[in-house]
Amino acid sequence: MAKAPTVYDVAEYAGVSIATVSRVLRSPDTVKAATRERVLDAVRFLGYVPSANARGLAARRTNVIGLFFPGHDDHHSGAIPFAEGDHIEVGTDDTEDDENLYYDEVLRGAEAEAARHGFALMVASGDGDVVSDLAGRVDGLAVLAGTVSDELLAHVGRRIPVVILGGRDDEFDHVSANNGPGMRELARHVATKAATIAYVAGAEGPDDAERWAGFSEVATAALHRGDFTRRSGQRIASEMRELPDAIVCANDQMALGVLDVLERLGIRVPEDVLVTGFDGIAAGRHSRPTLTTVHQPMAELGRAAVQVITARLDDPERQKQSLTLAVRVVLRESCP
Amino acid sequence: MAKAPTVYDVAEYAGVSIATVSRVLRSPDTVKAATRERVLDAVRFLGYVPSANARGLAARRTNVIGLFFPGHDDHHSGAIPFAEGDHIEVGTDDTEDDENLYYDEVLRGAEAEAARHGFALMVASGDGDVVSDLAGRVDGLAVLAGTVSDELLAHVGRRIPVVILGGRDDEFDHVSANNGPGMRELARHVATKAATIAYVAGAEGPDDAERWAGFSEVATAALHRGDFTRRSGQRIASEMRELPDAIVCANDQMALGVLDVLERLGIRVPEDVLVTGFDGIAAGRHSRPTLTTVHQPMAELGRAAVQVITARLDDPERQKQSLTLAVRVVLRESCP
DNA sequence: TCTTCGACTGTAAGCGCATACATTTATCTG
DNA sequence: CAGATAAATGTATGCGCTTACAGTCGAAGA
Numbered sequence: 001m002a003k004a005p006t007v008y009d010v011a012e013y014a015g016v017s018i019a020t021v022s023r024v025l026r027s028p029d030t031v032k033a034a035t036r037e038r039v040l041d042a043v044r045f046l047g048y049v050p051s052a053n054a055r056g057l058a059a060r061r062t063n064v065i066g067l068f069f070p071g072h073d074d075h076h077s078g079a080i081p082f083a084e085g086d087h088i089e090v091g092t093d094d095t096e097d098d099e100n101l102y103y104d105e106v107l108r109g110a111e112a113e114a115a116r117h118g119f120a121l122m123v124a125s126g127d128g129d130v131v132s133d134l135a136g137r138v139d140g141l142a143v144l145a146g147t148v149s150d151e152l153l154a155h156v157g158r159r160i161p162v163v164i165l166g167g168r169d170d171e172f173d174h175v176s177a178n179n180g181p182g183m184r185e186l187a188r189h190v191a192t193k194a195a196t197i198a199y200v201a202g203a204e205g206p207d208d209a210e211r212w213a214g215f216s217e218v219a220t221a222a223l224h225r226g227d228f229t230r231r232s233g234q235r236i237a238s239e240m241r242e243l244p245d246a247i248v249c250a251n252d253q254m255a256l257g258v259l260d261v262l263e264r265l266g267i268r269v270p271e272d273v274l275v276t277g278f279d280g281i282a283a284g285r286h287s288r289p290t291l292t293t294v295h296q297p298m299a300e301l302g303r304a305a306v307q308v309i310t311a312r313l314d315d316p317e318r319q320k321q322s323l324t325l326a327v328r329v330v331l332r333e334s335c336p
Numbered sequence: 337m338a339k340a341p342t343v344y345d346v347a348e349y350a351g352v353s354i355a356t357v358s359r360v361l362r363s364p365d366t367v368k369a370a371t372r373e374r375v376l377d378a379v380r381f382l383g384y385v386p387s388a389n390a391r392g393l394a395a396r397r398t399n400v401i402g403l404f405f406p407g408h409d410d411h412h413s414g415a416i417p418f419a420e421g422d423h424i425e426v427g428t429d430d431t432e433d434d435e436n437l438y439y440d441e442v443l444r445g446a447e448a449e450a451a452r453h454g455f456a457l458m459v460a461s462g463d464g465d466v467v468s469d470l471a472g473r474v475d476g477l478a479v480l481a482g483t484v485s486d487e488l489l490a491h492v493g494r495r496i497p498v499v500i501l502g503g504r505d506d507e508f509d510h511v512s513a514n515n516g517p518g519m520r521e522l523a524r525h526v527a528t529k530a531a532t533i534a535y536v537a538g539a540e541g542p543d544d545a546e547r548w549a550g551f552s553e554v555a556t557a558a559l560h561r562g563d564f565t566r567r568s569g570q571r572i573a574s575e576m577r578e579l580p581d582a583i584v585c586a587n588d589q590m591a592l593g594v595l596d597v598l599e600r601l602g603i604r605v606p607e608d609v610l611v612t613g614f615d616g617i618a619a620g621r622h623s624r625p626t627l628t629t630v631h632q633p634m635a636e637l638g639r640a641a642v643q644v645i646t647a648r649l650d651d652p653e654r655q656k657q658s659l660t661l662a663v664r665v666v667l668r669e670s671c672p
Numbered sequence: 673t674c675t676t677c678g679a680c681t682g683t684a685a686g687c688g689c690a691t692a693c694a695t696t697t698a699t700c701t702g
Numbered sequence: 703c704a705g706a707t708a709a710a711t712g713t714a715t716g717c718g719c720t721t722a723c724a725g726t727c728g729a730a731g732a
Contacts, residue, residue, distance in 0.1 A: 059691090060717065
């Protein structure tokens, strides 16, 4: 890691000016082939890698799109298990319950789409400081609705385009799943088979509100407030006084939590009670019983977010848009 | 997105020099409290967000760590399904087979650890161009073994520290799972219950080689060459002439592929044949039968990679290190 | 009162690149 | 072969920030 070579080093070695070096890298065909080769040789010989900082500064854009996620709550901060000697532990199963955090897929979609547009993707999670730091590094930013204060959002929104995943307003571009209608359709299905329904809501926010609103269009239910975690689903299920005909949950995690408790109590699903979720996470496809849900196209959410950002980068004046992605009701064993 | 304000704007508005603005942001306590407040007010008023590019250029570091993944093979490039009118599709199940790409977890671990060290994480996938681009943007780079040509690796390695996930040599820092001993231990278990074994290898590379070597220490088998994909597991299973007592696969994906075919053929696992995988992906915990495997701590791999990078950033001269993380044999239904 | 010193703040020089503009060289016309 | 035009390259500036270094100013010491 001796001092990294710069355009100047390359230029000198190749016997050209730095402008030519830059041109070889940015617009190769404006440079004579022979010159180009000499420069490229120099690049290889010196191990030259252009500084994205310098380039971004000069060109006034970074070609990076940022993605902000709420913190991982640091359940990962234990010691790293290094291999010790020759011993390999053998066990019957691991306790790990990797709730395939749904934004893995969002992230993958965003990454793929960013790559298609020639952007790199930068991810960060944490608090407000992280957001403004991130904002200084990217050309556009995607954030989950409700994870960043309006104030901060307004602040960074003055510098770069921001797209919000979920929710909708006129301040920013939005991309979200068709929450309300999806839940409404699911509720309609549930209502044909259940008279009494319990609704397990998630943490308050636009998504949760839309789902509840969709549900309310076609059915009524006792509302229990959870927070989208499996644990809260478990808690709510154990606290239920009497069994309704169906338990409709605002997301899959909570529905799985409900299933956990029902199984423990020996209550059969769907015979004794119907259970539904929302999101379409992989775990719901493998649970017992498998989980009826509303599937959101996560990867497409990420892709759409990136598309919206690049579109706004191309035309800052365009009207704010609010994209809604199609969802799909998926009937499985828990509410066939 | 009017032109973004700069230090100059803030300095003027606050009636100080740009150096003072910079100090307020970088080392607040070297500035008198009253001055600091004036500057911070100006920052808020103007919506100032410092440019990471300019800062990185001046400070000669980006505070970003890069993570490179092999391409997503773009199975995502179809049209995005927007909601249309009021119709919601209802189906019995979705075909999607999201193979929880194991590096989701690596990525999450890396992100968490990077955050702990005050770094942002930049992810990119694709080909060589992407790698050198990435290298120009970050202070350190983590790549999966075998995904980047040695030549390119050497090139970028001259500019920034590179840590390789998997494999080991003296050129770079490495972090890998305890592949050989893990597979050896699993093989030992299998060997107690099976006389004839078929070994399904993955794409050639350090990980695959280590696993095979570990296996070979304690057992012998007919080797079938796959490429780590579920599909290749299916192919190999369907091409098998006669059934061995056990099929040991170099990763879980291929093992799942093998299970697919065995189920289709009506061959019972583990009664008729034992099957094992390697990795400990979530899908193996939910398959039928559930999959015996060797569990790698993916998130910790990511975390360790970041730790190695930051350590080298702190001391470029330190000796190259090769960390090995503990694995764990997990016995499940497919080979109890 | 005159120094001396420390706490603050300002001045100015890059960091490594892109690019408008100027200059040189090659190519073409007739 | 002169003159005109196009192609190739060089010169010089600035992108927005950090940071050595150089003041400035008030308080403490002599």
